[in-house]
Amino acid sequence: VLAQDKFKIGLILPMTGQQASTGRQIEAAARLYMAQNGDTVAGKKIELIIKDDAATPDQTKRLAQELVVNEKVNVLGGFGVTPAALAAAPIATQSKTPLVVMAAATSSITEASPYIVRTSFTLPQVSVSLADWAPKNGIKKVVTLVSDYGPGIDAEKYFKDRLTFNGGQVVEQLRVPLRSPDFAPFLQKVRDIKPDALFVFVPSGAGAAVMKQFLERGLDKAGIKLIATGDVTDDDQLNDMGDGALGVVTSHHYSAAHPSAMNKKFVEAFEKANKGMRPNFMAVGGYDGMRVIYEALKATKGQGGGDALLAAMKGQIFESPRGKIFIDAQTRDIVQDVYLRKVERKNGQLYNVEFDVIKDVKDPGKAK
Ligand code: DHB
Structure with missing residues (x-):
């Protein structure tokens, strides 16, 4: 696959350390989303790159830099804890790379960069x-x-x-x-x-x-x-x-027992693909984050840079396993039940x- 035919998503997650369950849940959810929706979107081959920051912000920052400069990722995502999301925010701004916060939940995170979109929740x-x-x-x-x-x-x-x-x-x-x-x-x-x-x-x-x-x-x-x-x-x-x-x-905002048809299918597929592991609210943030990225890529027909992708992420409304959700175009934050x-x-x-x-x-x- 030629470089211009690839679309790279770089997820920075805590795969080790105290927050490792967050990384494990989000990685599993992202892989499930890709298995269900394919790895070719708008003519681009999606490549998922996962980096472990152990929830340590100086590592997050270094990894975000590496992903943007060396890997030339189209989108950054993940971010298991607030200090990690805040450490990566300036890199998203400087490089005009959309950054999808799938876990961290301090209210102010979305104000740290105009390139941040959130699919988790706020406290x-x-x-x-x-x-x-x-x-x-x-x-x-x-x-x-x-x-x-x-x-x-x-x-x-x-x-x-x-x-x-x-x-x-x-x-x-x-x-x-x-x-x-x-x-x-x-x-x-x-x-x-x-x-x-x-x-x-x-x-x-x-x-x-x-x-x-x-x-x-x-x-x-x-x-x-x-x-x-x-x-x-x-x-x-x-x-x-x-x-x-x-x-x-x-x-x-999420329970594995949420009684919707979509959630029942989601929980079943997630457990089947992961030796019975039950999805938690982190998994749903990751799954929906991938949806936001995929749909932005579709809407821009594979031709968009960071600003076009970001614009196509704002305002998305769709059904999640948690219920109906909405990415507020003004705040880039999630609105949900x-x-x-x-x-x-x-x-x-x-x-x-x-x-x-x-x-x-x-x-x-x-x-x-
Ligand atoms: C954050 C991390 C969590 O594991 C959680 O459940 C809520 C918020 C955070 O660091 O923002």
């Missing part, structure tokens, strides 16, 4: 719905516990502001380090305060440790409810969390079962 987007639900369900006094970086700070702020607006109260705000977190001393403190509920955000992959220590310290028996963003009851880990997770209420879910056992497995939906939620961080 403000999913946190406010839980703060609307809580006070209507007997939860007035809350302690927040978040990972101490961008998405955690967003979750903490937007949850607190909305809960306070609704007449509730955040009585303590706890922040735990992102690297090698020890939740035990924080949870002991929560036990002593004895709020109605503990609200948690930790990134994908860390939820099982929170759940385990929450139960080990007997916070549930002390009458403290656990509520969280869906990052905590991550479909990648949920089945291993055990019955202690039953009843936990979360808000998020947010669901309230409860962990239940179904056919012998644990799932986040949706019980309410808030339609077409924009990122509240952009409403200024």
